[in-house]
Amino acid sequence: MDAHPLHPRLIKTPALRLESALALLRHSGYGEPEGLPGSEAWLQQLVDRLVDLSSRDPLTGLANRRYFELAVAREIDRVARSGESALLLVVDIDHFKRVNDNHGHAVGDQVIRAVSEALAVTVRPMDLVARVGGEEFAIMLPNCPAAFGPQVAERVRRRVARTQVPLQDNGALTVTVSVGGAFAQQWVRSSTELWMERADRQLYRAKAEGRDRVCLEASTVSSVTAEEKGMLYGTSQFQDLA
Known part of the structure; x- marks a missing residue:
């Protein structure tokens, strides 16, 4: 039987520009994700905050x-x-x-x-x-x-x-x-x-x-x-x- 296409061992993670993403969050007043850096929970927080940042005005917090x-x-x-x-x-x-x-x-x-x-x-x-x-x-x-x-x-x-x-x-x-x-x-x-x-x-x-x-x-x-x-x-x- 073939392995599941999303099996972790078969996923090749590309090089992520994490430092750039974290710098962007810090510059915009967002805190860094909590937990172990690089963990699934930590990465999900990072993604969520970047998504929120893309829809919010950094000065007011209102929608952009x-x-x-x-x-x-x-x-x-x-x-x-x-x-x-x-x-x-x-x-x-x-x-x-x-x-x-x-x-x-x-x-x-x-x-x-x-x-x-x-x-x-x-x-x-x-x-x-x-x-x-x-x-x-x-x-x-x-x-x-x-x-x-x-x-x-x-x-x-x-x-x-x-x-x-x-x-x-x-x-x-x-x-x-x-x-x-x-x-x-x-x-x-x-x-x-x-x-x-x-x-x-x-x-x-x-x-x-x-x-x-x-x-x-x-x-x-x-x-x-x-x-x-x-x-x-x-x-x-x-x-x-x-």
């Missing part, structure tokens, strides 16, 4: 842009099939360049972390908060009815405005954010880019109108683009998850 966009794509597919509503918010720290110029990048990092914590505690556990740029964040809220959208977005804005970042001179820095939002197109096969673009347009409007405010699309039913029409009867890229 890549992970967020994949999650948004799955949500678009779900909304297209179920007709349930979902809200996408984009959040930008107002006058963040002034923070770095006046107080330094270390304080700027503190502000980013403070805002990320404020966003995370304001939304539901089922919602996804991500840092998608330098001072830019995004929040995906599944099953968020249109009637609740303005309340949720305004709660996010107010929560950040109440946040204070301590300074070395015993003072404190307050920051504000501008928020733009758009609902997913129900029963429409859209794309991550189009949904985020619609939310971004509302963010630009909030900034143009004076910042520290919320702007959402006036209706959950907006015009369907030619690209979305082309995708309407297309094959779902996530249909195997249904």
Whole structure:
């Protein structure tokens, strides 16, 4: 009888760049795996932490842009099939360049972390908060009815405005954010880019109108683009998850 194809004696382990992987974890603030180095349990911890690192923003611990966009794509597919509503918010720290110029990048990092914590505690556990740029964040809220959208977005804005970042001179820095939002197109096969673009347009409007405010699309039913029409009867890229 032939040996099992995965029998340990038949596996030739390639040279692993363990030191590079460990250095990456240390640089990103992750602790090294516990246990005997090179053991199965130790290697599994190493793999798990590297996977987590690939989906997380190292400064805030929030989801990174890549992970967020994949999650948004799955949500678009779900909304297209179920007709349930979902809200996408984009959040930008107002006058963040002034923070770095006046107080330094270390304080700027503190502000980013403070805002990320404020966003995370304001939304539901089922919602996804991500840092998608330098001072830019995004929040995906599944099953968020249109009637609740303005309340949720305004709660996010107010929560950040109440946040204070301590300074070395015993003072404190307050920051504000501008928020733009758009609902997913129900029963429409859209794309991550189009949904985020619609939310971004509302963010630009909030900034143009004076910042520290919320702007959402006036209706959950907006015009369907030619690209979305082309995708309407297309094959779902996530249909195997249904």
